[in-house]
Amino acid sequence: xxxxxVAAARALMQExxxxxxxxxxxxxxxxxVHPNTVSNWLRDAELAEPGSTVAELQQQVxxxxxxxxxxxxxxxxxxxxxxxxxxxxxx
Numbered sequence: 001x002x003x004x005x006v007a008a009a010r011a012l013m014q015e016x017x018x019x020x021x022x023x024x025x026x027x028x029x030x031x032x033v034h035p036n037t038v039s040n041w042l043r044d045a046e047l048a049e050p051g052s053t054v055a056e057l058q059q060q061v062x063x064x065x066x067x068x069x070x071x072x073x074x075x076x077x078x079x080x081x082x083x084x085x086x087x088x089x090x091x
Contacts, residue, residue, distance in 0.1 A: 005031060005038050006045045 009023040018026075024038035031038075 002041050006041050009038060009042055
């Protein structure tokens with residue numbers, strides 16, 4: 001069951017560009033397992049793959065940090081736009 005769940009979750013992650021958490025929730029809904037368990041299985045499978053070297057993990061951390069910075073910038077822009085007064089043109 002574990003191998004099938006990991007394969008199905010990976011397929012969802014790749015096909016729909018889902019996060020590990022979302023894929024784990026989707027898979028766990030169909031089997032009698034908690035989503036965290038499926039997420040742990042996915043994490044363990046990722047770490048067991050060749051290519052989980054320190055350098056590659058550091059690269060993943062850098063990519064995630066870049067995504068977080070971009071998200072923070074976007075959030076800040078949206079907040080700034082929302083706080084800006086609305087200028088209304090006369091009718």
